[in-house]
Amino acid sequence: MPLFKQFRVFVLVLILLGVSVEALLTRNHLQDWSSTLNVAIFPINGDGSAESRSFINSLKEADFAPIEQYFGEQAAQYGLAQTRPIRIYLGSEIQKHPPEKPAKAGFFSSIYWSLAMRYWVRRNTPSIHVRPDIRIFALYFDPAKYKRLPDSTGLAKGQIGMAYLFADRGLNGSNLLVTTHEMLHTLGATDKYGLQTNQPIFPVGYAEPYKSPRYPQEFAEIMAGRVPMSETEANIPESVQKTMIGFVTAREIRWIK
Ligand SMILES: [Zn+2]
Structure with missing residues (x-):
C-alpha cells in the first residue's frame, strides 16, 4: 500500500475510534x-x-x-x-x-x-x-x-x-x-421489520406477540412500523397512539435491564 494511502486509512481509523468512544460515553448518559x-x-x-x-x-x-x-x-x-x-x-x-x-x-x-x-x-x-x-x-x-x-x-x-x-x-x-x-x-433501537417484505418480524416486531388469536393485531410495534393483520399483511397505523414500544425495543433503549 502506498504511504499516502496508509496515512489516509490511519487518519480514518483515528477519526472512527474517536467517534466510537464519544458515542459510547454519550450513550451511557442517554440511557440511564x-x-x-x-x-x-x-x-x-x-x-x-x-x-x-x-x-x-x-x-x-x-x-x-x-x-x-x-x-x-x-x-x-x-x-x-x-x-x-x-x-x-x-x-x-x-x-x-x-x-x-x-x-x-x-x-x-x-x-x-x-x-x-x-x-x-x-x-x-x-x-x-x-x-x-x-x-x-x-x-x-x-x-x-x-x-x-x-x-x-x-x-x-x-x-x-x-x-x-x-x-x-x-x-x-x-x-x-x-x-x-x-x-x-x-437512542439505540433497531428496526423490527423485514427489509424485503416490510412485514413486522415475529415476535420482536409485534406489540402483542402473545395475543390470541394472533391476528389481527391491534397495535404496531413502533420499530416495526406496521400493525400485523395476517402473516402476510400489515397496515400502517394512523398515529403513535396505535403503536407500542415492544419489549426488545425497551431493552435496547435500556428501559429494562
Ligand atoms: Zn427504522
Missing part, C-alpha cells in the same frame, strides 16, 4: 434515564416550496407534544422511574440542506455519510436555549408534489435524526410516527 432528555427539532424546507414554507411558519412546539406524552405513557408501562423521559423543543428553521444519503449504501459510503452528516450538524445547528441531547432535522415536502419521500434515518452515533415529513396538518399522525421512530433509533 435519570434526567429528562432534550430533543430539539429543526425544520427544513425540503422541496423549497411555498407550501412547505407556510407549513413550517405555522409549526408550534405543541404540535410535537403527543410524542412527549407517548414516551411518558410507554415508560410507565415498563415501570421507569422517570415520568418525563423526553422534552421536545422546536428550534429555528435551517436553510441549508444536510448531505444526501447515498441511494445504495455500501460499508464505506455509509461511514462517510455518517461522518459528513455529523460534520454538517456541527456546523449548521442553530443555537437553542437548551443543550439538545437529540437533534432531529425535519425536512418537509408538499404532499401534492411528492407522494413518496426518501427513507428517514436515525443515527445512534451522534444522536442525529433526519425525518422526511409531509407539509400537511392532515398528515400529522404519520409525521409524528416517523419522528418518534427515528428518535428511538438515535
Whole structure:
C-alpha cells in the first residue's frame, strides 16, 4: 500500500475510534434515564416550496407534544422511574440542506455519510436555549408534489435524526410516527421489520406477540412500523397512539435491564 494511502486509512481509523468512544460515553448518559432528555427539532424546507414554507411558519412546539406524552405513557408501562423521559423543543428553521444519503449504501459510503452528516450538524445547528441531547432535522415536502419521500434515518452515533415529513396538518399522525421512530433509533433501537417484505418480524416486531388469536393485531410495534393483520399483511397505523414500544425495543433503549 502506498504511504499516502496508509496515512489516509490511519487518519480514518483515528477519526472512527474517536467517534466510537464519544458515542459510547454519550450513550451511557442517554440511557440511564435519570434526567429528562432534550430533543430539539429543526425544520427544513425540503422541496423549497411555498407550501412547505407556510407549513413550517405555522409549526408550534405543541404540535410535537403527543410524542412527549407517548414516551411518558410507554415508560410507565415498563415501570421507569422517570415520568418525563423526553422534552421536545422546536428550534429555528435551517436553510441549508444536510448531505444526501447515498441511494445504495455500501460499508464505506455509509461511514462517510455518517461522518459528513455529523460534520454538517456541527456546523449548521442553530443555537437553542437548551443543550439538545437529540437533534432531529425535519425536512418537509408538499404532499401534492411528492407522494413518496426518501427513507428517514436515525443515527445512534451522534444522536442525529433526519425525518422526511409531509407539509400537511392532515398528515400529522404519520409525521409524528416517523419522528418518534427515528428518535428511538438515535437512542439505540433497531428496526423490527423485514427489509424485503416490510412485514413486522415475529415476535420482536409485534406489540402483542402473545395475543390470541394472533391476528389481527391491534397495535404496531413502533420499530416495526406496521400493525400485523395476517402473516402476510400489515397496515400502517394512523398515529403513535396505535403503536407500542415492544419489549426488545425497551431493552435496547435500556428501559429494562
Ligand atoms: Zn427504522
